[in-house]
Amino acid sequence: MSKPMDQMTWQEIEIGGVLTEPGNAREYDTGDWRSQHPVWTKSRCIRCGVCWTVCPEAGISEEPGGYFDMNHYCKGCGICAKECVTGCISMVPEEE
Amino acid sequence: MMGTRVGMEVSIAVSHAVQLARAEAIAAYPITPQTHIVEHLSSLVANGELEAEFVNVESEHSALSTCIGMSATGARTFTATSSQGLALMHEILFIASAMRFPIVMAVANRALAGPLSIWNDHSDIMAARDIGWIQVFVENGQEAFDHTLMAFKIAENHKVILPIIVNMDGFILTHVVESLELLDQDTADRFLPPYHARHRLDPQNPVTMGAFAMPELFTEVKMAHQMALVNSYDRILKVWKEFGDLTGRHYQPVEHYKTEGAKVLLLTMGCLGEVAEVAVDEMRAAGEKVGLLKLRMWRPFPFTDLREAMGGAKLLIVCDRALSLGGAAPPVLAEVRSTFYAANPKLQILGYVVGLGGRDVPPETFKEIVAQAQTEAKQGPSQEYHIFGVRG
Numbered sequence A: 001m002s003k004p005m006d007q008m009t010w011q012e013i014e015i016g017g018v019l020t021e022p023g024n025a026r027e028y029d030t031g032d033w034r035s036q037h038p039v040w041t042k043s044r045c046i047r048c049g050v051c052w053t054v055c056p057e058a059g060i061s062e063e064p065g066g067y068f069d070m071n072h073y074c075k076g077c078g079i080c081a082k083e084c085v086t087g088c089i090s091m092v093p094e095e096e
Numbered sequence B: 001m002m003g004t005r006v007g008m009e010v011s012i013a014v015s016h017a018v019q020l021a022r023a024e025a026i027a028a029y030p031i032t033p034q035t036h037i038v039e040h041l042s043s044l045v046a047n048g049e050l051e052a053e054f055v056n057v058e059s060e061h062s063a064l065s066t067c068i069g070m071s072a073t074g075a076r077t078f079t080a081t082s083s084q085g086l087a088l089m090h091e092i093l094f095i096a097s098a099m100r101f102p103i104v105m106a107v108a109n110r111a112l113a114g115p116l117s118i119w120n121d122h123s124d125i126m127a128a129r130d131i132g133w134i135q136v137f138v139e140n141g142q143e144a145f146d147h148t149l150m151a152f153k154i155a156e157n158h159k160v161i162l163p164i165i166v167n168m169d170g171f172i173l174t175h176v177v178e179s180l181e182l183l184d185q186d187t188a189d190r191f192l193p194p195y196h197a198r199h200r201l202d203p204q205n206p207v208t209m210g211a212f213a214m215p216e217l218f219t220e221v222k223m224a225h226q227m228a229l230v231n232s233y234d235r236i237l238k239v240w241k242e243f244g245d246l247t248g249r250h251y252q253p254v255e256h257y258k259t260e261g262a263k264v265l266l267l268t269m270g271c272l273g274e275v276a277e278v279a280v281d282e283m284r285a286a287g288e289k290v291g292l293l294k295l296r297m298w299r300p301f302p303f304t305d306l307r308e309a310m311g312g313a314k315l316l317i318v319c320d321r322a323l324s325l326g327g328a329a330p331p332v333l334a335e336v337r338s339t340f341y342a343a344n345p346k347l348q349i350l351g352y353v354v355g356l357g358g359r360d361v362p363p364e365t366f367k368e369i370v371a372q373a374q375t376e377a378k379q380g381p382s383q384e385y386h387i388f389g390v391r392g
Helices: A050-054 A079-083 B010-020 B035-046 B060-072 B083-088 B090-098 B141-156 B185-191 B215-247 B272-285 B303-309 B331-340 B363-379
Strands: A036-040 A060-062 A068-070 A089-093 B005-009 B025-028 B053-056 B077-081 B104-109 B134-137 B164-169 B177-181 B254-257 B264-268 B290-295 B297-299 B315-320 B348-353
Touching: A036 A068, A050 A060, A050 A079, A079 A089, B005 B010, B010 B035, B010 B104, B010 B141, B010 B164, B010 B177, B025 B035, B025 B060, B035 B053, B035 B077, B053 B060, B060 B077, B060 B083, B060 B090, B077 B083, B083 B090, B090 B215, B104 B141, B134 B141, B134 B215, B141 B164, B141 B177, B141 B185, B141 B215, B185 B215, B215 B297, B254 B272, B254 B303, B264 B272, B264 B363, B272 B290, B272 B363, B290 B303, B303 B331, B315 B331, B315 B363, B331 B348, B348 B363
Parallel strands: B025 B053, B025 B077, B077 B104, B104 B164, B134 B164, B264 B290, B264 B315, B315 B348
Antiparallel strands: A036 A089, A060 A068, B005 B177, B134 B297, B254 B290
């Protein structure tokens, strides 16, 4: 979109709400309503990538050095923590 | 050579208009009393007389969904339905207009069950009043033909790009044979050029259609739709004028019949107009200052035309062919009262519901209504509105 969606006027809406540019999902911080998020304890992480593999929302990105961290698509479901081979992921409530 | 005068069943005339429009995509499901329209179109396609994709579907929900898909490819798209079929389309009706697909749909108006009825009233379309489509009503075969053809030109106009419903009374209009004047193909082609979609499904130029809207954007998208519908008014009139200049058949959002000097005005929609004309003729002959307004344009609602149509009338009698059970007023009466609430608070507006589920409405009904309404206007209305002729 030509400008952030919370600044667009009705006159600027493309007919039928058609999106003419790809990649608009990048503008949506879809994980902002999560109630908890994963935290990795790097000392116990073996960089196997199981967390990245099982994440249903592409909410985990590979970091430099082969470790993993959440990105803004994470909804806080906890599947990564449940499936982590070494148990190095803990789910932390958002308010903390 | 303008066109030829023929005797033709109105449903077939509607199909013929779709053929003249060179519709490219049709998806429909048969339902009484709309069936003859798509049945005939199906024959035209099967016989090679209309080069179109005709998709047989298992329901009206799929019919309109398929129309949306076909319209998204940039094809000129038509469908038709009635009553329960329109109800089964309900959720898709809003999608078609929100995504701004210029689909043309004929609705053969029929009562919504229950009790089950195949006969005419307007409860089907009134339950789909707020779907964001342009909606017009026609009162005879010529109008059904003309407005079906014009609908494509209105819907596809680049300042409009909205779907449109042409409402025609089931059976009492769709199934009668009327004398009407058709257009030849060359004239139709000059009037209605091929459709070029602003956006269409094209692998070479991909776009996203039907994306969701976050709360930050939903209101703006709705406002854009609202303004498109409101602003379509000027374009509709432009198309009607162009057609009028071409054929000599001119149309207005609110049609007037013997309104000069009228103190009492009847307001009807659809076929009731021609019956009411007979009643008005007789009342005028008896010296009563009664006139008739016929509401052609239902969406966008022609507020200004209606206000200007009042002239010196003191009493407006609104005839609805549907109910809003438990509501403030039947659908048309509610809109009309809103139209005059601030603009003309002295105007007395009384409502009569007639012709439900195929109940016959002869000219005498209008005469009785006018007599009763004039008494009520003097004494004050006995109730919010009347369901005329109900026993008990």
